[in-house]
Amino acid sequence: MKQKRLLEILLSLIKIEALSQHEKPVADHILDFLHALNLKPYFDKSSIQTGSDTGNLICKVGNGGDFMLLAHMDTAQPTVGVNPQILADRITSDGTTVLGIDNRVGIAVILFALEKVLLEKNVIKDFTVCFTTCEESTLAGSLNLEIADHIKKCFIFDSSLRPGAFIYSSCGAKKFTVTIKGLASHSGLAPEKGINSIAIAACALSQIRQGRIGDKTTVNIGTISGGSAVNVVPEKTLLTGEVRSAELGMVDEVIAGIKTIFLKESATRGAGLDFKDEWDFKPYNVTPESEIYKDILTVMGKVGLTPVPVASLAGSDANSLNGRGIQAINLGIGAQNPHANDEFILKADLIKISEIALELMQKQRS
Numbered sequence: 001m002k003q004k005r006l007l008e009i010l011l012s013l014i015k016i017e018a019l020s021q022h023e024k025p026v027a028d029h030i031l032d033f034l035h036a037l038n039l040k041p042y043f044d045k046s047s048i049q050t051g052s053d054t055g056n057l058i059c060k061v062g063n064g065g066d067f068m069l070l071a072h073m074d075t076a077q078p079t080v081g082v083n084p085q086i087l088a089d090r091i092t093s094d095g096t097t098v099l100g101i102d103n104r105v106g107i108a109v110i111l112f113a114l115e116k117v118l119l120e121k122n123v124i125k126d127f128t129v130c131f132t133t134c135e136e137s138t139l140a141g142s143l144n145l146e147i148a149d150h151i152k153k154c155f156i157f158d159s160s161l162r163p164g165a166f167i168y169s170s171c172g173a174k175k176f177t178v179t180i181k182g183l184a185s186h187s188g189l190a191p192e193k194g195i196n197s198i199a200i201a202a203c204a205l206s207q208i209r210q211g212r213i214g215d216k217t218t219v220n221i222g223t224i225s226g227g228s229a230v231n232v233v234p235e236k237t238l239l240t241g242e243v244r245s246a247e248l249g250m251v252d253e254v255i256a257g258i259k260t261i262f263l264k265e266s267a268t269r270g271a272g273l274d275f276k277d278e279w280d281f282k283p284y285n286v287t288p289e290s291e292i293y294k295d296i297l298t299v300m301g302k303v304g305l306t307p308v309p310v311a312s313l314a315g316s317d318a319n320s321l322n323g324r325g326i327q328a329i330n331l332g333i334g335a336q337n338p339h340a341n342d343e344f345i346l347k348a349d350l351i352k353i354s355e356i357a358l359e360l361m362q363k364q365r366s
C-alpha cells in the first residue's frame with residue numbers, strides 16, 4: 001500500500017478496546033502520539049457530564065485557528081480479538097468481530113496527516129484537532145466539548161459514505177417515555193375493579209402512525225413492557241419511542257399528537273399517565289452559502305473528488321456542534337457497513353480521505 005505509515009497507525013488504533021464511556025485506552029494512545037510530535041494535547045472536563053473514564057482530547061496546532069478536525073474515540077461494538085485482514089483492495093476483519101473502523105479511520109487519518117505535515121515541515125494553517133467520547137451512545141462528548149471562542153468550524157471524519165460525499169444536513173430526534181398507570185385486580189374474581197394498562201396502550205398504539213409518516217419524518221415505538229402476572233389485571237405499562245425529522249417544528253408537532261392520544265385513552269378509562277420527552281439530537285442544515293460548505297468544495301476539487309452533498313437521517317457529533325453554533329459537516333471516510341462484522345474500507349478510500357485531511361491542514365499555495 002502506498003501509505004504504509006497510515007495503515008500502521010490505523011492498525012495500532014483498531015487493536016485498542018474502547019467502548020462508549022471507556023475511551024481512556026485509546027485517548028492515552030493518541031496522547032502519546034501527539035506528545036511524540038512535541039504537541040501539547042489536553043483533556044477537557046467533559047467526563048463529569050459524560051460519565052466516561054476520560055475527557056475529550058483536544059490539541060491546538062499553532063494558535064488553534066478557527067477550525068477543528070474531529071473524530072470520535074468510542075466504538076459501538078467490542079474490538080477485542082479483532083484480526084484485520086489486509087486484502088488486495090481492502091481491509092476487513094476476519095468476520096468474527098467488527099473491524100472498528102468507525103471511527104478509528106477518522107482518528108488515523110487525522111494523526112497521519114498531522115505527523116506528515118509536521119515532520120515534512122510543510123507550511124500549515126493554525127487549527128485544532130479534537131477526539132470525542134460517547135458519540136456512539138449519546139453524543140455527550142461533543143455536547144459537552146470545551147470549545148475555544150476562536151473556533152467557528154469543524155470538519156468531522158466520521159460518515160460511512162465514500163470520500164467525496166459529505167453530510168451537510170441531518171434530522172433531529174426526540175425520544176419519549178410513556179407510563180400508563182392503571183389499577184391491579186384479580187383477573188378472575190374482580191376484573192371489573194381493575195384498569196388494564198396494556199389494553200389502553202393497545203388502543204393508543206392502534207391510532208399512532210409509525211414508520212415513515214412523511215418525506216422527512218419517522219416515528220418508532222421501540223419498546224413496550226407491562227403487567228405482572230397472567231391472573232392480574234396489568235397495572236402499569238411502559239413504552240419508549242422516538243420521532244425523527246429534518247424539521248425541528250415537525251418533531252414537536254408529532255410528539256404532541258402522540259401525547260394527546262395517550263392522554264385521551266388513559267383519561268377515558270380512568271388511568272393515570274406520565275409522558276416525558278427529550279431531545280436526543282437536534283436537526284441541522286449547513287447551507288451552500290456558509291464558509292465551511294465552500295471550504296469543502298474547494299478541498300474536494302484539489303484532491304480530485306466530485307463533492308456529493310448528502311442529507312442524513314442519523315445523528316452524529318455534527319448535530320451537537322451545529323446545535324452549539326459551530327458550523328460542522330461530516331465527511332464520508334469510506335468506513336463501510338459500520339457496526340457489522342463485514343465492516344470494511346477500500347485502501348484507495350483510506351488514502352483519499354487522508355489527502356482531504358492533509359489539504360485541510362496545509363496552507364494554500366498561491
Ligand SMILES: [Zn+2]
Nearest residue numbers: 072102103158
Ligand atoms: Zn462513528
